Structure formats: C-alpha cells, structure tokens
Amino acid sequence: MPSDSIPTITIIVASTRSTRFADLPLSWIVERLGARDDLAIEVLDLRDNQLPYYDSPTPPARAPRTYYTEAERAIGEALDRADGYLVITNEFNHGYSAALKNVLDHFFVEFRRKAIAFAGYGSVGGSRAIEQLRQVVSELEMASTRHAVHIVGSQMLQIRAEPQSAAGIFEAMNDRLDLVVDDLAWWATALQTARAREVVAA
Numbered sequence: 001m002p003s004d005s006i007p008t009i010t011i012i013v014a015s016t017r018s019t020r021f022a023d024l025p026l027s028w029i030v031e032r033l034g035a036r037d038d039l040a041i042e043v044l045d046l047r048d049n050q051l052p053y054y055d056s057p058t059p060p061a062r063a064p065r066t067y068y069t070e071a072e073r074a075i076g077e078a079l080d081r082a083d084g085y086l087v088i089t090n091e092f093n094h095g096y097s098a099a100l101k102n103v104l105d106h107f108f109v110e111f112r113r114k115a116i117a118f119a120g121y122g123s124v125g126g127s128r129a130i131e132q133l134r135q136v137v138s139e140l141e142m143a144s145t146r147h148a149v150h151i152v153g154s155q156m157l158q159i160r161a162e163p164q165s166a167a168g169i170f171e172a173m174n175d176r177l178d179l180v181v182d183d184l185a186w187w188a189t190a191l192q193t194a195r196a197r198e199v200v201a202a
C-alpha cells in the first residue's frame with residue numbers, strides 16, 4: 001500500500017461462540033469507524049475461518065507467509081492487508097481466547113511493525129485479557145495504544161437484561177472509542193510510512 005493512502009484497520013473478533021456478546025460491540029465499532037474518512041476498515045471474524053491448532057514445521061518468523069492450509073492463507077492475507085488492528089476481546093479466566101492466541105502464534109511478518117488497539121468486555125472490561133495481549137504483541141514487534149475501550153460487567157448485564165439499552169450505552173462510550181481509534185490511526189499511519197520507506201530502500 002502506498003504510504004500516502006489511508007490506513008486499513010482490521011477489526012479482529014476474538015470470540016468464536018455462536019451466542020457471543022461480541023456481536024454487539026462489533027456492530028457499534030463497525031458503524032462508528034465506518035463513518036470516518038481517515039481510515040478503511042475490514043473485519044476478521046475468527047469464527048468464520050477457524051484455524052487448526054498450530055502444527056507447522058517451521059516457526060512463522062523463520063518461514064514468512066508460508067501457508068499450509070486454506071484457513072492460514074485466508075487469515076494471513078487478511079492480516080497482511082492491514083496497517084493496524086482493533087481487537088474486540090472477551091476474557092476467559094483472566095486471559096484472552098485460545099482462538100486469538102492460535103492466530104497470534106500462526107503469523108509473524110503479517111503483524112510485525114503494525115499498530116494494535118483493544119476493545120474488551122467482561123467484569124472489569126476485559127482489562128486482564130488486554131494486559132496479557134500487550135505482552136504478547138510486543139513479541140510480534142507491534143505498537144499497542146495506551147488507551148483501550150472497556151465494556152464492564154454492569155453494562156453487559158444491563159444490555160443482556162434490556163437489549164434496547166445497548167445503543168445508549170455504546171453511544172455514551174463514543175468519545176472513548178474515538179480516542180482509541182485516533183491513537184490507532186496515528187500509529188498505523190506512522191508505521192505504514194516507515195514500512196513503505198523500508199521497502200523502497202531494500
């Protein structure tokens with residue numbers, strides 16, 4: 001992608017459950033980001049294209065873009081197109097989903113030197129899962145934003161009890177989402193420029 005084009009932000013949906021809560025924040029985030037003209041969005045839904053557990057003979061850092069299955073290729077190419085990622089993450093036992101870890105382990109250059117931000121939900125807004133993710137993405141040489149979106153347990157309970165309350169609850173968080181995405185777009189653009197300069201120099 002040329003360095004002067006707007007960054008592509010890929011929204012990754014970590015929950016693969018059929019009755020997941022994730023679809024509610026996903027709709028809000030897609031609508032809010034889709035209204036911006038400073039970035040393009042794609043959605044990578046891990047439920048659509050589930051990877052088998054990692055079973056490759058060579059670590060992805062040493063075998064860039066070597067895909068052994070169609071699922072790996074589809075996800076790898078989607079990750080490659082992105083300049084930054086916004087991960088919508090649930091929290092299981094104070095960690096993030098196994099499906100998301102499996103994706104993080106399958107790829108390296110696709111993620112490397114790109115920006116990443118998080119929107120979490122759970123009793124404490126997915127914050128424990130997000131803090132774990134920050135550690136992991138630093139190994140992939142990614143830049144994670146300082147701020148994150150946190151949808152807390154009381155908000156989830158209210159949305160579950162009164163689904164019509166969801167729009168108002170999310171609307172009240174628009175400023176927070178904008179703050180996170182402004183940061184993400186800044187980093188995505190900066191790193192997009194830096195990566196393009198590297199290609200030209202090579």
Ligand SMILES: Cc1cc2nc3c(=O)[nH]c(=O)nc-3n(C[C@H](O)[C@H](O)[C@H](O)COP(=O)(O)O)c2cc1C
Nearest residue numbers: 015017019020021022090091092093094122123124
């Ligand atoms: C095995 C299991 C462990 C969970 N652990 C946590 C947890 O540590 N923190 C939390 O906030 N929610 C926890 N939850 C509740 C999930 O946040 C909740 O089920 C959420 O809706 C899952 O996301 P999803 O509906 O998008 O799949 C747990 C749920 C399950 C089934």
